[in-house]
Amino acid sequence: MIALTLPQDVRDAIADWRQWLSAERRASNHTTENYLADLYAFLGFIQVHLGDAPDIRDLLRLNPRDFRSWLARRSMDGLAKSSTARALSSLRNFYRFLDRTGRGQNAAVNSIRNPKLPQSVPKPLSPQDAMAVLDNAGAWQDEPWLAKRNLALFTLLYGCGLRISEALDLNANQRPTGDSLVITGKGNKQRLVPVLQIVRDAIDDYAKTCPYAPDGNDPLFLGARGKRLVAQVAQREMRKIRGLLNLPDTATPHAMRHSFATHLLAGGGDLRTIQDLLGHASLSTTQRYTAVDTERMMAVYQGTHPRARR
Incomplete structure (x- = not known):
């Protein structure tokens, strides 16, 4: 487990995002906690990837190669494509929030393709x-x-x-x-x-x-x-x-x-x-x-x- 000591600007952004998800998007507690877990897992990877805990400026500077490295790490860890697709959606949501609140933009995150998911068939009981x-x-x-x-x-x-x-x-x-x-x-x-x-x-x-x-x-x-x-x-x-x-x-x-x-x-x-x-x-x-x-x-x-x- 990676110990995260995030800069104050990132902690403030996460707190505001959480509040926005609950109050404005009216996301359930379950959905909000999943979004936060996805983001913290990403930030833990980026901390190792960059060699230090990222601040907002670092997050805005990430390029497609950085995001693809994160996706590759998830694949190597055996995480399901459905889980990665959700994590990518959580990440994009956070970056859109940064843009919406005037903290800055990062177009690279939107250039990453979603993993292709197999068509799952429900498995009911007789x-x-x-x-x-x-x-x-x-x-x-x-x-x-x-x-x-x-x-x-x-x-x-x-x-x-x-x-x-x-x-x-x-x-x-x-x-x-x-x-x-x-x-x-x-x-x-x-x-x-x-x-x-x-x-x-x-x-x-x-x-x-x-x-x-x-x-x-x-x-x-x-x-x-x-x-x-x-x-x-x-x-x-x-x-x-x-x-x-x-x-x-x-x-x-x-x-x-x-x-x-x-x-x-x-x-x-x-x-x-x-x-x-x-x-x-x-x-x-x-x-x-x-x-x-x-x-x-x-x-x-x-x-x-x-x-x-x-």
Whole structure:
């Protein structure tokens, strides 16, 4: 780990950028922290690359070769192209902020091409496996209320297609009581999602048995000690369930969201509606689910058509 002792002008710029991301861009805490982590990792590399901690003038003097050296270092460290693409986006955002606030420009950062990303295909669970996850959501819990919490959370993910962060950000006063729920997603964009009766029932059952009785602005989903449940705990619970059911490593909390979209599509749902339900900014993101449905269709064809089996 590189110890960073940044000059005051860089520290001031980072503090102002952070404030701008939260107040003006209304970025979530998760997004802001990721941006900052990307920037600090870059500054750590530049400190080694230049031989000293960079000030603003140094950052503005960096040329394409410097940025390509950073990209090469990330590649040598085995970091995923998707991670590097996000880091480059974070870096460009910071440099645009420097320009916007009159600190200076660096055109070189915009001349660097994004790494070419492979087209990833979502990996949903089958309808049977998704239901098995719900049936066994509390299998490893000794405390009944924690078992009901797990069931409520995973039912919400599968029944409404939420991101795990969206579900865990809910407060008690946002608990669904009707047929729909307002969700604040990426970029603080809001969307309306339908809520099935089975989802409401699972959440109500959990809330009634939770010893901490979350109310008002208290977190809806709580950990064993009464604090807001974190994603790592939800992921750990899913690992236990997939081990019990012998499911692949791709069976994660986020896979429940993938399953929601894929099963809607397979049931005749149209892409535009699914896009709205998932909160995707671009239809092309939602279109990835058509590849999953096509794979399923071809598997059925290959396994059942008389000519395909010859």
